[in-house]
Amino acid sequence: MKILVTGGAGFIGSHVADAYVEAGHEVLVVDNLSGGDPRNVHPRARFFKLDITDPAFEELVLLERPEVINHHAAQISVPFSVEDPHEDARVNVLGTLRLLQAAVRAGVRKVIFASTGGAIYGDVEAPVPEEHPPNPQSPYALSKLTGEMYIRWFGETHGLAFTILRYANVYGPRQVPHGEAGVVAIFLEALLAGKVPTIYAYPDTPDGMFRDYVFVEDVVNANLLALSGGDGETLNIATGRTVSTGELYRTLVTVLREEGISLPEGADSPPRGPARPGDLKRSVLLPARARKVLRWEPRTSLREGLRRTLSHVQVHHRSGTG
Numbered sequence: 001m002k003i004l005v006t007g008g009a010g011f012i013g014s015h016v017a018d019a020y021v022e023a024g025h026e027v028l029v030v031d032n033l034s035g036g037d038p039r040n041v042h043p044r045a046r047f048f049k050l051d052i053t054d055p056a057f058e059e060l061v062l063l064e065r066p067e068v069i070n071h072h073a074a075q076i077s078v079p080f081s082v083e084d085p086h087e088d089a090r091v092n093v094l095g096t097l098r099l100l101q102a103a104v105r106a107g108v109r110k111v112i113f114a115s116t117g118g119a120i121y122g123d124v125e126a127p128v129p130e131e132h133p134p135n136p137q138s139p140y141a142l143s144k145l146t147g148e149m150y151i152r153w154f155g156e157t158h159g160l161a162f163t164i165l166r167y168a169n170v171y172g173p174r175q176v177p178h179g180e181a182g183v184v185a186i187f188l189e190a191l192l193a194g195k196v197p198t199i200y201a202y203p204d205t206p207d208g209m210f211r212d213y214v215f216v217e218d219v220v221n222a223n224l225l226a227l228s229g230g231d232g233e234t235l236n237i238a239t240g241r242t243v244s245t246g247e248l249y250r251t252l253v254t255v256l257r258e259e260g261i262s263l264p265e266g267a268d269s270p271p272r273g274p275a276r277p278g279d280l281k282r283s284v285l286l287p288a289r290a291r292k293v294l295r296w297e298p299r300t301s302l303r304e305g306l307r308r309t310l311s312h313v314q315v316h317h318r319s320g321t322g
Ligand SMILES: NC(=O)c1ccc[n+]([C@@H]2O[C@H](COP(=O)([O-])OP(=O)(O)OC[C@H]3O[C@@H](n4cnc5c(N)ncnc54)[C@H](O)[C@@H]3O)[C@@H](O)[C@H]2O)c1
Pocket: 006, 007, 008, 009, 010, 011, 012, 013, 030, 031, 032, 033, 034, 035, 036, 037, 050, 051, 052, 053, 071, 072, 073, 074, 075, 076, 091, 095, 114, 115, 116, 117, 166, 167, 168, 169, 170, 171, 176, 179, 180, 181
């Protein structure tokens, strides 16, 4: 089928576009390259350097009439959204609206939307199911939640099929340090550069914040399954496993040692720093519904995912490509 992937030069979107190409689909990638890298775009995908808020994007959708639009383009930084909520909403709300209007006009069958569990549920005590009431605590969380609500409205009003995927903290090759699971890229970059990173913590969570780290390939599988299933659903894409920043760091150190990489002095006792304002203490999502509806499974352990992320970084550091 013909699929248009927005944000397809970015971290997650490029892996999704790759998988669609490899599955035999005709893939169009739209990205304004504000955060993405054209080297991430599969050579067999058609690339359009376009902004989703631009009328030219709507024209492209009308001209190409894809069967599915997979929507990953977004303003992804929580701190930026706090600094400039208007710009965040312009991309994440108005950009998504433009996409939905274009989709209806072009007769697109389905929209798959990359949303965020972490930001939408806010601080939570235990792994949360999708029914948990939203508690958006940043303009980014508000704009993604608003995007979800518009998608539902378009679904109900115009019969546009959709699946909303609420990701936990996604990590893996091609990750940028400033996204939601940027800590993996930050730790890896620091340790490979011979520096020991700081672990941010609250007084009552001395081993850092609790998160749910899901490997990008597992996220890609959910996007493949959503092509033919999960219509009308909002689904957590997560492991359900609680991992502290400290545990993440120690697992990474173990993986680096196993791969024979020498670590800087003090790597076993990283300094602690105070959590930054707004850092959620705990964000872990229950993936039971995605298991049931999509028959999706988070297959990659944290250790294996970190090992694969590292080997990608090593190959690309050597060859100088992204
Ligand atoms: N990384 C995570 O852990 C995580 C968690 C939850 C949700 N998400 C969501 O997944 C999606 C992808 O995130 P990512 O981590 O891969 O980030 P990313 O920055 O690598 O990807 C976003 C892409 O969108 C492009 N883009 C931004 N604004 C655009 C615009 N106006 N027009 C066209 N293209 C534009 C960027 O150039 C970039 O390539 C986002 O929607 C994000 O909200 C990510």
